[in-house]
Amino acid sequence: DLFVAGTDTTSVTVEWAMAELLKHPHKMSRVRQEIRDTVGENVEVEESDISRLPYLQAVVKETFRLHPAAPFLVPHKVNADVEIKGFTVPKNAQVLVNVWASGRDPDTWPEAESFSPERFMDGRQIDIRGKDFELIPFGSGRRICPGLPLAYRMVHLMLANLVGSFEWRLDGDCKEIDMDDKFGLTLQKAIPLKAVPMKL
Numbered sequence: 001d002l003f004v005a006g007t008d009t010t011s012v013t014v015e016w017a018m019a020e021l022l023k024h025p026h027k028m029s030r031v032r033q034e035i036r037d038t039v040g041e042n043v044e045v046e047e048s049d050i051s052r053l054p055y056l057q058a059v060v061k062e063t064f065r066l067h068p069a070a071p072f073l074v075p076h077k078v079n080a081d082v083e084i085k086g087f088t089v090p091k092n093a094q095v096l097v098n099v100w101a102s103g104r105d106p107d108t109w110p111e112a113e114s115f116s117p118e119r120f121m122d123g124r125q126i127d128i129r130g131k132d133f134e135l136i137p138f139g140s141g142r143r144i145c146p147g148l149p150l151a152y153r154m155v156h157l158m159l160a161n162l163v164g165s166f167e168w169r170l171d172g173d174c175k176e177i178d179m180d181d182k183f184g185l186t187l188q189k190a191i192p193l194k195a196v197p198m199k200l
Contacts, residue, residue: 009069010151012187014158016067017059019193020115022168023177027117031056035164045160047153053160058117060155064103064128064137066115071100071187073139099136100187108134128152166197 021028034055039045050057075094082089089095104112109119120126129148130140138145138152145151162168170177171194180190 009147010154010158012069012189013060013063013067013151013155014162015189015193017063017155017159018162018168018195019177019179019189020063020066021059021163022170022193022195023179024115027059027115028163028168031059031160031163035160039164042165045157045164047157050153050156050160053156054121055117056156056160056163058120060152060159061120061126061128061135062115062117063155065109065135066103066113067181067187068099068103068137069187070137070145072096072098073136074143074145076143097136097139102133103135103137162197168195168197170194171196 021031031053034053035045038052039049045053073096075096078089078091078093078095081091103109106112126132126135128135128137129144130136130138133140138148177193178189178191181187182190
């Protein structure tokens with residue numbers, strides 16, 4: 001189950017990131033230029049390179065914020081009645097955390113519906129492990145996703161090598177990218193992304 005969940009959520013996240021970058025080609029160019037300036041041309045990006053690619057990291061965080069692969073995380077069951085800010089949550093209730101909504105909350109995220117990796121480039125360290133609960137695509141605390149370290153690295157590596165190794169264009173006559181999502185265990189694109197790699 002862990003392997004399947006990790007594979008699906010990772011591929012869904014990379015697909016959303018590629019869709020956003022194809023929709024915003026100047027951001028894709030910025031990622032590619034950062035890779036060329038830091039790692040070089042026609043060189044495979046390795047895990048040790050990721051820490052030197054801050055804009056790529058910002059793109060991944062922004063993708064996690066706007067398109068969380070698991071929009072409601074894993075349900076939790078309340079062991080005893082608990083009161084939170086005047087609301088009573090009864091014993092045995094199932095509790096879901098809506099990270100999709102929290103990632104689009106305009107009180108936390110200015111221009112919340114916009115894909116803006118630059119929001120993570122202001123020097124403020126926003127931790128995806130839920131330190132301040134602004135960005136929790138993997139949950140937080142004792143029940144944080146055990147696959148976080150692997151998934152985090154894989155998304156960066158896959159995206160970096162896809163963007164750094166190829167030019168991309170939409171398939172066929174497609175001019176617009178459908179950004180609708182399809183609800184399920186993971187938040188997939190309603191219409192899968194079809195893009196064609198071309199040699200640089």
